[in-house]
Amino acid sequence: MDWFYSFAILISSILVLMGLGLPVAFAFFATNIMGLFLFFGGARGVTQMVANFSEAVTTYALAPLPMFLVMGSLFFRSGLGDRVIHALDLAIGNLRGRLSYVTLGSGSIFAALSGSSLANAGMMGTLMAPEMLKRNYKPHMAYGPILGAGSLAVIIPPSTLGVLLGSLAQIDVGALLIAGLLPGLVLVSMFCLLIWVQTTVDPEAAPQYPVPKASGWAKARAVAANILPMGFLIFCVVGTIIMGIATPTESAGLGCMGVIALLLVYRKFRWSVIWQSLDDAMKVTGMTFLIITASTTFSQIFAFSGASNGFISAVTGFDLGPYGALLMMVCVVLVLGMFMDQVSMMLITIPLFMPIANSFGFDPVWFGLILLLAYEIGFTTPPFGMLLYVALGSAPRGTTLRTMAVSAAPYVGLTLLLIVIVVAFPPLALWLPGLMGR
Template sequence: MEWFEALALLLGAILFLMAAGMPVALAFLAANIIGAWVFMGGERGVSTLLNNGWGALTKYALMPIPLFLLMGEIFFHTGLGGRMFNAIDKLLGRLPGRLSYVTVLGGTAFSTLSGSSMGSTALLGSLMVPEMQRRGYKSHMSIGPILGTGGLAIIIPPSALAVLLATLAQIDVAGLLIAGVIPGLILAIFYIATIWLQTKRDPSAAPAYDVPPMSFASKLGLFLTEVVPMVGVMVVIIIMMIRGIVTPSEAAAFGALGVMILAAVFRCLTSEAMRKSITGALRVTLMAYLIVFGSATFSQLLAFSGASRGLVNWAISFELAPLVMLLVMFAVLLLLGMFMEQISIMLLTVPIFFPLAQTLGFDLIWFGLIMLLALEISFTTPPFGLLLFVMKGVAPPGTTMREIYSSAFPFIFCSLLLVTLLIAFPQLALWLPSK
């Protein structure tokens, strides 16, 4: 069988099963069994493939996923996230568009701890949109910052999706996590600048309102007690990884322990909050591990059948410049993001794109960050970006999908601008991991 026939069989089986309503991970598993039967010699091939898949689950690099998820769940269910948002809200005073800034600043800090774009968007949407609409904010000033900030969870560590991508691509987990720090902060600054421009262009879009005045000493005390401890957890674990003191798995454990200690200090670490946190983290962890199992066996089948090598050779036969090939891969990710959720995209593209990127001479950490940004943009790409529907689910009644789409576009532009900067100046991503 030719390589393109093998590729068509594997991808066709996956897409058919997904279209028939089968869950993504199970669709990959079923297609892998079919492929193993065809390419690896029937029952013996299936047995070999499954044994190799179990081996992929024993990788130490997967350990940060449940710990990062547990950290975010505790942060959410104990109410620490709400305390931090309330503090930032009071600190900004009577600033025009204040609640939009609160969304970006508080959302950026929350994203670093939650590691989940869907969780960030759901929390911000349920907390902030009703309040902003009550204050007379227009939809693009309330919905847009939330859609943008929710995506920051993908690239600012600790990011469970970054850990999963690094594991699937077999690249350095710590390197990819740390590479997202500077670009993530730049993206948050772009968002703040966007809000400032929107308020200058249309002051009525985010009307100011009176707030109780606070002395400088009160603001300083609020900042030190309600903001610094939460953000400090993220800063400490990043510094520990950069200095080589801990591995990503150990950093994730310290992060989860740190959030638990904070919750205990603030007297909000209840048994019910822990039960909900452990249940939520366990549910997502099991899904992630099943996905790793399916992806590992899928990659082996692509290699065994010759499909991955044939596809890479076919792609480089066009003799396109590496930058053009990068833009083609980026466009494919955006296109897939209109119709598929991000983990499915990773399962389909990582076994193909990373060997191609290596052949083209790209730094794989840098390319991994570009791919994460493409996934972040596809989260909010109309018509079927996942965060668009999460926002629709938590937005006040009467919010239309058209309003959500139009609110997302300025923040999509910010992300595209960041990608342009990373292509022009790769050291924005690579300098910090090199330290």
């Protein structure tokens, strides 16, 4: 049981430091320094940690991350998102719960253009929540679609969290991004069905109201002018990867060029928007790279101390079987998701879970997608689900966290159902990566 003491020291140190409010990167660095002196030869270990820095952040798989961030920031800051919402609103017509469908549809498109759940939920909450509440939508019909649409950016490519997971777990980033497309579309369909059921069971949850009638030609023109060009961007990012035309890094560059081209076409190009987007991407990328450097050293300490091999032997020794071990790992992520952000969970669990997944022969892309879905649930589970607080920020004074959690609960349930479907039917996740010749 010697491995257990190493395991307990390293994991508990990180949890305690983060519980005290220390930023994730610094909590890992502090734990690393302690672990280096305990297990890695002290000063020589610190020298090794410094040497890891350049190697950790010069991984080619990380190159798409800043460009995806720039692309999403350009899209949101330029006002292109407003045009998409207006076109969907016009096209849907006077359907009961129309604003909930508009929120979900717009959020799904934004997920394929931004890769950021927080930005997605923040924009939809700011633009759509006040209008839905003004139209007397019940809270679960107003905030549920916002939370559901926000979480979609975790698996619908280009997912920045997917890029980070692929890099840390040494999974083919392109294959992992593409693997989320079909499950993401299935999840969108399930969310639409949920809205339909909610409005059918309780019509007063989303009251109908008079809307100006639009001709079929006007609807088609709005879709052609404001939504189809977004399809061009999605092709630049997703289609080029599937067709083998571009790597994830090249597709990210194409996506940035596509957004800038649309800004020029719609006469929304401003240098101030460019600089703000670059600033947004620089801040997030800098912190992400700092976290990655800390995580790389932590993984080495974890392996060198014997904690990694000991933990794997203990788990496989329980004779849980592959699906029992998978269930255990998903449950661990779900519990951690109640108290941690996604990056923190990823840094703690990947060094533990990937060797176990490899020992059972799990397909790394399939397993990575299941982890992404589990991390996605953590965005909307109380008490620390980050999307809950983003939505709460756009809510009227007096709105409680409980209201947000209740609104998110059906969407969390459907995401859990999707995990079961992906486990039972792996081709849902692996068919598109297979087309890439993987």
